Amino acid sequence: MSLRERKKAATRQALHEAAVALSVEHGLERVTVEAIADAAEVSRRTFSNYFASKEEAFLYGDHLRMRLLLDAVRERPGDERPWAALTAAGLETHRRLGPRDQQWVTQVRLVRRHPALAAQQVATYSALEDDLTAELCARGVGDRMRARLMAAAFLVAMRVAVAEWLDRPPGVQLGDVTREALDATGAAFA
Secondary structure, three states: OOOHHHHHHHHHHHHHHHHHHHHEEEEEEEOHHHHHHHOOOOOOOHHHHHHHHHHHHHOHHHHHHHHHHHHHHOOOOOOOOHHHHOOOOOOOOHHHHHOOHHHHHHHHHHHOOOOHHHHHHHHHHHHHHHHHHHHHOOOOOHHOOOHHHHHHHHHHHHHHHHHHHHHOOOOOOHHHHHHHHHHHHOOOOO
């Protein structure tokens, strides 16, 4: 990345971190775009150049995780069966996330409590669903509707795995819960 791209990425990350920290400390409903911009030491206008809303800034980490997931799918061997590629990519992505990150856990729990965050998360997942559908079509899932159903089912299984993992004891591994959810869902696409 060029210096300019690195600076933009750093600004975007600073805004995301400020949105999360302020939401955890004060509650999402009390956080303003101005407060996020101030905490990240940028102008309100700069905030608007990066994010359309405080919810979008808050969920930027989800956006990054979804990009990692898509990259992991694209890195899978081209001759691998589509559901197997999705499963391997999902497990690899969750493995890369490592042990339970308390900040991410807090973010996920806040999303559960705030409809505006849930709506923004749906938009993030919807965009990824489109990208995964295209990737599955390129992998030979000839019927676009089947590819879209497969992409949507996969993303639901991934989301449910995270929610289920948070409700289980701390020693349970995210990868184990993800495998369980993907195996249960994948039976329809085998």
